[in-house]
Amino acid sequence: MAHTLLFACDLSAENRAAFARALRMANESGARLDVIHVLDPHLPHQALRDLEPLVIEEMQRILTDLREDYALDEPATLLQTVAGAPYAEIIREAHEREVDMIVLGAHRKRGQLDLVGGTTLARVLRGAPCPVLSVSHLATQAWQDILVPVNFSLTCRHTLRETLKRFPEANVTLLHAWNIPGERELGSDSHYAQWRDNEVARLRQQLEREIDQMMGEFDAVPEVHLELEQGDPLEVLMNRLRRQPPDLLALGSRGPLGRQGHLTEQLLAEPHCDVMVCRAW
Known part of the structure; x- marks a missing residue:
């Protein structure tokens, strides 16, 4: 059809x-x-x-x-x-x-x-x-740089698949916000810092495996970069949009951020870029 x-x-x-x-x-x-x-x-x-x-x-x-x-x-x-x-x-x-x-x-x-x-x-x-x-x-602005916030929930996976399917020639950045327990209390401790860095490295490896697995579903895929930033997911995303707005932001209608309703309203009131919102599944 x-x-x-x-x-x-x-x-x-x-x-x-x-x-x-x-x-x-x-x-x-x-x-x-x-x-x-x-x-x-x-x-x-x-x-x-x-x-x-x-x-x-x-x-x-x-x-x-x-x-x-x-x-x-x-x-x-x-x-x-x-x-x-x-x-x-x-x-x-x-x-x-x-x-x-x-x-x-x-x-x-x-x-x-x-x-x-x-x-x-x-x-x-x-x-x-x-x-x-x-x-x-303006429509003269090509969607070359696409930002997708990720946590690999069902909603996030569906959004990423939609993005990869629709924009196989774009540069796609996956943004994952992380928080490690104990950062506020133990952040200055050298042993904790080493453990935290190991946890973040392990998280990156896990996310990269998830990405590679998803890429295998497509014949042609865009160039994908993974960014890990520490902090609250909503704050990380909004700071990223203000600092380096993409051409297009792709996210799901439910998640990956806990305050999704507030996020959507803030994005609509403060449009740093074009936005694609995908259904949850």
Whole structure:
């Protein structure tokens, strides 16, 4: 079955970067691009009927402009409107169309963490049946450097497989945050320091074996680097994003971080890069 990308278009200027990324991805993968706009179901029926062709016309105009701006061919495309609650309709359409990925624009109210949780983007990330891309950067920026936080939970393994499968030519960095018991109390003790260093080396070897085993499942895999950093997983990730943002961050909808809901909201409010969120399994 041919792959399908689903792009939710809200017709805003901020949405153009995500539209361009969806168009570029469809061109590169040969997928069909389904573009939907969700109308307010509380509008009068006649208003909905009058509005639908105008919205389709505007989506086609934006599509044509983006193709010209980015010098892209037009993939197989379907432009449609639906009526309902935006997050529910996007999830429903993704289920019914069996789409390969959902592409959405980034949250507009950047820096306002308290406003993120109830947004369409946050709700779709929690309930989508497929990977969801939140796009905040221009489509001219290639995804060469991809960061994947890992702890090799089921969610993490699924996310890593999705990343390796979708981006076989990228440079993938696996980030694992570690904490060794007794660091605060015994960190200055030389015997403890030696034991800690041995434990970290053992952890690295274990993670490298896990990675090698997973790599064996693919014919072509990207270049993979493993980074171990000490600290709380959320703090380690956010510091890494601020210090050296990747082109794309890939993580699961549940884990590998304990405060996943807070993490997702913080990433949406403070988008250092484009984000791909994968279902838990």
